[in-house]
Amino acid sequence: MVKKVPKKQSKPDNASVQRIAELVSKLNRYRHEYYNLAKPSVSDAVYDRLFDELAALEQKTGIILSNSPTQTVGYAPVSALRKVRHTVPLLSMDKTKQVDDLVSMVAVAPALLMLKLDGLTVKLCYENGELVEASTRGDGEVGEDVTHNIPAFRNVPLKIPHKGKLAITGEGLIHTDDFEQMKGSGDKEIKNARNLAAGSIRLLDPSICKDRCIYFYAFNVIEGMDTLGGNTDSRGWLLEDLEPLGFEICPFIRLEKKTSSAEMESKIQHLKTVADLEKLPIDGIVLRYDSISYSRKLGRTGHHYKDGIAFKFEDDMTETVFRSIEWTPSRSGEIAPVALFDPVEIDGCTVSRASLHNLSFIKDLELHPGCRILVSKRNMIIPHIEENLDRDRYASSLIPKRCPCCGKPTRIYARSGGKGGQVATLHCDNPGCLNQMLRKFVHFVGKKAMDISGISEAVLDKFISNGFLTTYQDLYHLDRYRSQIIHMEGFGVKSYEKLQKSINTSRKTTFARYLVAMDIPMIGRTASRALDNRFGGNLDAFEKAATGSFDFTTLPDFGATLSGNIHDWFQVPENLELWRTLRGEFIFENRKDVVTMESKKNPFGGCTIVATGKLEHFTRDGINSKIASLGATAGSSVTRKTSYLICGEKPGSKLTKARELGIPVLTEQEFLSMISA
Secondary structure, eight states: OOOOOOOOSOOOOHHHHHHHHHHHHHHHHHHIIIIISSOOSSOHHHHHHHHHHHHHHHHHHOOEETTOTTSOOOOOOOSSOOEEEOSSOOOEEEEESOHHHHHHHHTTSOEEEEEEEOSEEEEEEEETTEEEEEEEOTTSSEEEBOGGGGGGSSSOEEEOSOOSEEEEEEEEEEOHHHHHHHHTTTOTTOOOHHHHHHHHHTOSOHHHHTTSOEEEEEEEEEEOGGGTOSOTTBHHHHHHHHGGGTOOBOOEEEEOSSOOHHHHHHHHHHHHHHHHHTTOOEEEEEEEESBHHHHHHHOBOSSEEEEEEEEESSOOOEEEEEEEEEEEEOTTSBEEEEEEEEEEEETTEEEEEEEOOSHHHHHHHTOOTTOEEEEEEETTTEEEEEEESSOSOOOGGGSOSBOTTTOOBEEEEEEEOGGGOEEEEEEEOOTTOHHHHHHHHHHHHSTTTTOOTTOOHHHHHHHHHTTSOSSGGGGGGGGGGHHHHHTSTTOOHHHHHHHHHHHHHTTEEOHHHHHHHTTOTTOOHHHHHHHHHHHTTOHHHHHHHHHTTOOGGGSTTOOHHHHHHHHHHHHSHHHHHHHHHHGGGOEEOOOOOOOOOOOTTOOOTTOEEEEESBOSSOOHHHHHHHHHHTTOEEESSOOTTOOEEEEOBSOTHHHHHHHHHTOOEEEHHHHHHHHHO
């Protein structure tokens, strides 16, 4: 149950506060029946008796709600919203999608688990019992003055029995049932409850706001804690101290230390049930430490306080306007589409671009310039277009008929997609397309491939444009162009010699690096190491298998697609010629067999182990090398063949998949303990 603690201090009793709210609601309904429907359900005498009871309770308690019929509230529009600087910054919170992150936090100190209401954050300031200012959160430092709209809220006390200053924050929102009624009115602009609430609270004319059923739920006290009484260091106590003053508070549960994952999930489900019963719009759960003094010790970043975390059910979606598509040829020849839209802030970052994946995705969205779109950051990382709010046509003119780089005709390819459908992609078939060449060279010199330091994308672009580079071999014979290079902008003798040294250093390489540099689809560092182990670092043996009928699916984590990619790549004459001739530029290191841990206590021999998230003691290469030293295989994805998942900070979808498959999950410390036992 959502915990409620009895009050000890002398304040208006809860029964009186609840009766005030009940009378306000009932009298407003009677007024609506009398004035708007001309169908009164009670006599004037009954109405007057209830009205007098309300007035007496207001005088007794000092509490007057914003929509009380005892008040003749004037709804005077303002010309513009004044800027308000917050003396205490109203910052956001860090976010997660992992229950274990909540468990880790509450293991440190007692906390509150609270609904994350989906509306607009509003700060209310009172002085000697009078509401003096209301403002939005804004950017956390500066918000907007919305005091004129507070009398149009349904439940905000305009007067309270409280001396001194009091500042609280909460969420202005529209209940889900009220929103459904408004949505059923036929107004096409009413599509999103959160946006409607936020827009209504920021309206210049409060007479419009009063019809939008806006409610306020307090979730934090930021000033005046010492005047509320009770435990002034407890966030939960302070919130409950607001109830006798006429405020509704956001539902929460107190958590003690050592809450298990199962208990946490149960409590989250309970809060979701509360939100459903009370018709509260939510988009997640918030965990925040109960002790205010402890919270202050943790400090903050420029974006969020460190004393809490928001557990998100879904990624935030923000509305913006789609403008155009930027097309960029990749090293494979596929031309990648990227959406350009009006900048929006999501999770504290400004976003104005998102991948559009392929032509099928663009067509399914019915994109056209000027349409309104909803943008999210999936897993709070990757920008993604979720929906087009103005679906009525598809602008085929967005698809270029010629490559934006070389000007050659583009071509649409269709391949089988999921669920039996087709996925269409746009390609440039010109092998001499400069952008394709540039992307291939960027990959070739990269750290995972030949690792040629000091040669940036900009430098490669200049060399290609000047005709210095047409093949990978050309990189190892740049001395032909020494005089031109040392006179190029940004170059000189020293920089040229430094580049040459880096290129010559890369001549000493390995089977795995050479294979990665070939850019065979899906062959990255993990797959190349597996092939290195299988073929003992022998390039000729691997070539024979790739040009023959060897079944690569016999290797761990190698599926039919990956096996097919290897065979298909070696079937292309130009690729086979490159594989054979480029080898002459390198000296291949003698393969050193991995020395595996032979201790009888090593539990990982022959296992497939996947690592995910940020690890404290290992880089990604480091953990994979450590796994190999244990006689195990370092997997790249979680499958039924995975033996263990090593989980670091912010693990993402691999942890979810491991739990679904019942795969043992180890923390980094548990892994280290097992190998040192």
